[in-house]
Amino acid sequence: MISARSADQVFVALDHWIVGHVPAPFQTLASIVIAVAMIIVVFAALFALTTVFERKGLGRMQNRYGPNRVGPWGTFQPLADAVKSLTKEDVVPHRADHVVHYLAPLVLVGVVFLSYAVLPVGRNMIAVDLDTGVLYFFAVGAATELAVFMAGWSSHNKYSLLGAMRAIAQMISYEIPLILSSVAVIMIAGTLSTVKIVEEQARYTAGIAHWNVITPWGLAGFILFMIAATAETNRSPFDLPEGESEIIAGYFIEYSGFKFALFFLAEYIEMFAVSGLAITLFLGGWSSPVSFLAWIPSWLWFFGKLLAMIFGFIWVRGTMPRLRMDQLMNFAWKFMLPMTLIVILSAGIWRFLSPAVVGPRPLGGVIRWLVCALVIFAPYILLARKLERGHSMEKRTYRFAE
Amino acid sequence: MGMTVSFLILAILTLAGGVAAMTLRRLVHCALALAVSFAGLAALYVNLGAEFAGLAQLLVYVGAIAILIVFAILLTHSSETELQKVFSPAGIAGALLALAVFAVLAWAVVSSGAAHSAASVAAPQTSMREIGFALMQRYVLPLEVIALMLTAAMIGAVILAVRPTSGSEPAETQAPRNPELRA
Numbered sequence: 001m002i003s004a005r006s007a008d009q010v011f012v013a014l015d016h017w018i019v020g021h022v023p024a025p026f027q028t029l030a031s032i033v034i035a036v037a038m039i040i041v042v043f044a045a046l047f048a049l050t051t052v053f054e055r056k057g058l059g060r061m062q063n064r065y066g067p068n069r070v071g072p073w074g075t076f077q078p079l080a081d082a083v084k085s086l087t088k089e090d091v092v093p094h095r096a097d098h099v100v101h102y103l104a105p106l107v108l109v110g111v112v113f114l115s116y117a118v119l120p121v122g123r124n125m126i127a128v129d130l131d132t133g134v135l136y137f138f139a140v141g142a143a144t145e146l147a148v149f150m151a152g153w154s155s156h157n158k159y160s161l162l163g164a165m166r167a168i169a170q171m172i173s174y175e176i177p178l179i180l181s182s183v184a185v186i187m188i189a190g191t192l193s194t195v196k197i198v199e200e201q202a203r204y205t206a207g208i209a210h211w212n213v214i215t216p217w218g219l220a221g222f223i224l225f226m227i228a229a230t231a232e233t234n235r236s237p238f239d240l241p242e243g244e245s246e247i248i249a250g251y252f253i254e255y256s257g258f259k260f261a262l263f264f265l266a267e268y269i270e271m272f273a274v275s276g277l278a279i280t281l282f283l284g285g286w287s288s289p290v291s292f293l294a295w296i297p298s299w300l301w302f303f304g305k306l307l308a309m310i311f312g313f314i315w316v317r318g319t320m321p322r323l324r325m326d327q328l329m330n331f332a333w334k335f336m337l338p339m340t341l342i343v344i345l346s347a348g349i350w351r352f353l354s355p356a357v358v359g360p361r362p363l364g365g366v367i368r369w370l371v372c373a374l375v376i377f378a379p380y381i382l383l384a385r386k387l388e389r390g391h392s393m394e395k396r397t398y399r400f401a402e
Numbered sequence: 403m404g405m406t407v408s409f410l411i412l413a414i415l416t417l418a419g420g421v422a423a424m425t426l427r428r429l430v431h432c433a434l435a436l437a438v439s440f441a442g443l444a445a446l447y448v449n450l451g452a453e454f455a456g457l458a459q460l461l462v463y464v465g466a467i468a469i470l471i472v473f474a475i476l477l478t479h480s481s482e483t484e485l486q487k488v489f490s491p492a493g494i495a496g497a498l499l500a501l502a503v504f505a506v507l508a509w510a511v512v513s514s515g516a517a518h519s520a521a522s523v524a525a526p527q528t529s530m531r532e533i534g535f536a537l538m539q540r541y542v543l544p545l546e547v548i549a550l551m552l553t554a555a556m557i558g559a560v561i562l563a564v565r566p567t568s569g570s571e572p573a574e575t576q577a578p579r580n581p582e583l584r585a
Contacts, residue, residue, distance in 0.1 A: 100434065131530045132453045139444075139457040142465025146437055149472055153430060168469060175465075192530050 008297040011038075012124050035127040039116045046306075047268045048078035054314045061318035081261075088257035093156060096254060100154035105255065105262035108147035112266045112273065114140045118194050119276040122286045122299030126195060133194035134186060137277055138179055141232075144270065145171050148241075148251050151263070155254035163250025166325065167241035170231055173332040174238075178228035178274075180340035181221040184347035185212055185281045194277075198285030207291045211284040216373035217346040220380075222282040224340055226312075229274040231332070233267065235313055237320035240328060275309040276302075330387075338383060339376075346375040408449055416442030429475045437468035454533050 006013070015034055022030040052067060052075060059066025067074035092101060118133035120126040130136050145168050152164020189197045203210045212218035231238035242250035252263040279285060283305055286298035323331070350372045358364040358371075419439030423432045440463035447456030537545055 097428075100431070130453065132457055135454070135457045135461070135530075139460040139465070142461050143441070145469055146434070146464060146472075149469065150434065153472075153476070168473075172466075172469070190531075 008123055008299075010297070011122070011299065039127060040113060043113075043116065043269055043272055044265065046272060047265055048082070050268055050272075050310055051081065052077045053310070054317075057311070057314045058318050061315075085258050085261035090257040090259065091254075093254050095156045097154040097156070100150050101254070104147050104151035104154060105252075105259045105266070107150065108144060108266040109262050109269070111140060111143045111147060112269045115270075115273045116276070119273065119280060120195050120198050120285055121276070121302045122297070125286075125299060129193065129195045132192045134182060134192045134197075134277075134281075137194075137273075138175075141270075141273075142175075144266075151255070152251035155251075157254050159249075160251050160253045163241045163253065167234060167251055170234070170238065170241060170328060170332075173329060174228045174231035174336070177224055177332065177336035177340045178232055180337070181225040181228065181343060182277075182281050183340075184217050184221045184343050187344070187347050188212070188217075188351060194280050194285075198280055198287065201284040202287035204291040209284050209287055209289050209291070211282065211287075211289065213282045213284075215350060216369060216376055217343050217350055218282055220339070220346070220376045221343045222278065224336060224343065225278055225282065228336060229271075229278060230313070230316065231328070233271045233274055235271060236317040237322050238328065239322060240325060271313060272306065272310070275306055275313075278309065279305045334387060335383065339380065342376055342379045346372045349375055409446070412442050412445045412449060416446060430472060433468060433471045433475055436471065437464050440464050440468060454530060 015031065018034060019027050019031050055077070056066040056074070067077040070076040070080045092098060115137050117127040118130055118136050148167045148171070149164050152160045152162075152167070155161075185197060186192055189200045191197060191200075201209060201211050208214075213222045230236075234241050242252070252260060255263060279302065286302045288294045288296060288301055350368065353368045353371060355361060355364050358367045416439050419435050419437075419442055422435035423439060426432050426435060441460065444456045444459040444464070447453075447459060449456075
């Protein structure tokens with residue numbers, strides 16, 4: 001048990017050990033530098049890993065090999081990509097707004113990395129334990145829209161401006177369901193602190209953890225959160241802002257070389273961050289799902305869940321076609337928004353149907369679960385019926401494609 | 403000491419953003435500089451221990467209002483302003499207005515008494531929890547009134563934006579459909 005405990009806290013102990021060897025006046029500075037450096041190094045490395053993971057996975061789903069030239073099974077591909085993007089010529093359009101064009105990728109990457117400050121990646125492993133953690137996450141994320149606009153506007157290209165407009169419209173629309181679906185978790189936990197939200201879920205009843213995702217409102221909220229997160233990070237099927245076949249690459253069309261790589265990096269880092277928040281809010285953060293697996297170090301749980309989420313994103317990208325702009329907006333405002341409000345209502349009912357109201361544990365718990373599930377499911381059926389009206393759902397036939 | 407250094411950096415950033423917003427010639431640059439100023443102000447709030455106010459400022463001003471300003475500039479096709487003399491009538495009127503606003507704010511700060519005691523009294527640490535309780539209990543009526551007003555404003559904006567169509571059919575059926583895709 002002692003060894004499991006020390007494996008869990010090995011990075012915390014290492015951090016304390018290094019800080020302890022620094023002269024006293026610089027100890028605060030040293031711990032800040034270590035935390036920031038760890039976040040940048042670990043998640044940038046995960047980005048490199050994910051690019052090859054994604055290309056391999058997509059290749060498998062599309063019955064082709066994927067990268068297989070550099071290193072064994074193409075695993076050194078990220079290194080080759082990095083060297084390529086560093087040595088490429090940095091082309092800036094003559095009519096571009098040079099200062100804003102230069103600043104846009106830097107602002108985007110900087111802002112995206114800021115949101116990791118409040119993600120607990122393990123027990124006692126968080127850069128800043130803010131009282132307002134979840135709010136901080138969303139507030140910092142709000143600045144990405146401005147960076148996207150800077151990139152699209154400064155390039156002086158109609159495609160980039162169109163891409164930026166699409167991206168901002170999409171991000172603003174899906175930010176509302178994203179925030180509202182996390183409100184349910186905040187209501188139940190009674191705190192905005194990410195550390196406390198995870199601790200709340202790391203309790204066990206009969207060996208099973210109190211993850212929010214096993215409650216009806218948590219499950220529905222998790223699904224809505226992930227849909228909104230996919231749209232927020234411009235991933236397929238919501239990748240209209242950078243649709244290659246229509247507007248080439250969207251807002252970063254006029255970027256080349258390392259600046260393009262920075263946009264690429266920011267996009268993936270944002271995806272990891274929002275997945276990390278989903279894990280924190282719904283999937284119990286660093287806690288294990290069942291108590292007898294609690295000996296596995298907490299940071300392994302977090303990164304295992306993160307990799308599973310990344311695989312989910314890749315799977316969706318390999319499966320779903322891209323949405324049309326009007327479908328995207330209708331879906332956000334007519335389906336996502338009402339559903340998130342219903343989830344909040346269901347979470348409220350869950351809060352008040354305590355064991356004192358519905359009776360003791362096994363039976364009372366089942367009643368509570370069913371009532372809250374009904375509160376979500378019945379409006380869902382009604383809403384879906386209403387939105388389906390006027391749409392024919394029969395199989396489409398195509399004149400030129402069969 | 404640390405407090406004053408961070409305050410100085412943030413104050414310079416905020417003021418530089420404000421000055422740039424007034425002096426730059428392209429309107430989009432002005433809007434971006436204004437966003438820097440908003441962000442600096444938010445960081446100042448956090449620096450003073452008002453985390454919630456700072457983050458709300460960031461969320462609302464940088465996330466929403468700056469975007470709104472930028473879009474308004476883009477859609478009105480006037481991204482270049484004409485050079486004006488400093489001592490034009492508009493400039494003098496603006497300076498007078500700015501002075502009046504500054505005088506009112508300065509009077510409010512000086513007469514509130516906070517200016518005399520702030521140096522000695524530590525800032526009260528209000529937790530997120532207390533703000534939540536205050537919003538949901540003491541100030542629940544103003545909160546609901548604001549919510550109602552915002553909803554009314556949103557519905558009004560939608561009504562203004564919806565084009566008057568001939569029929570009463572819903573919007574989806576009018577979305578352009580490619581007839582080639584149909585059988």
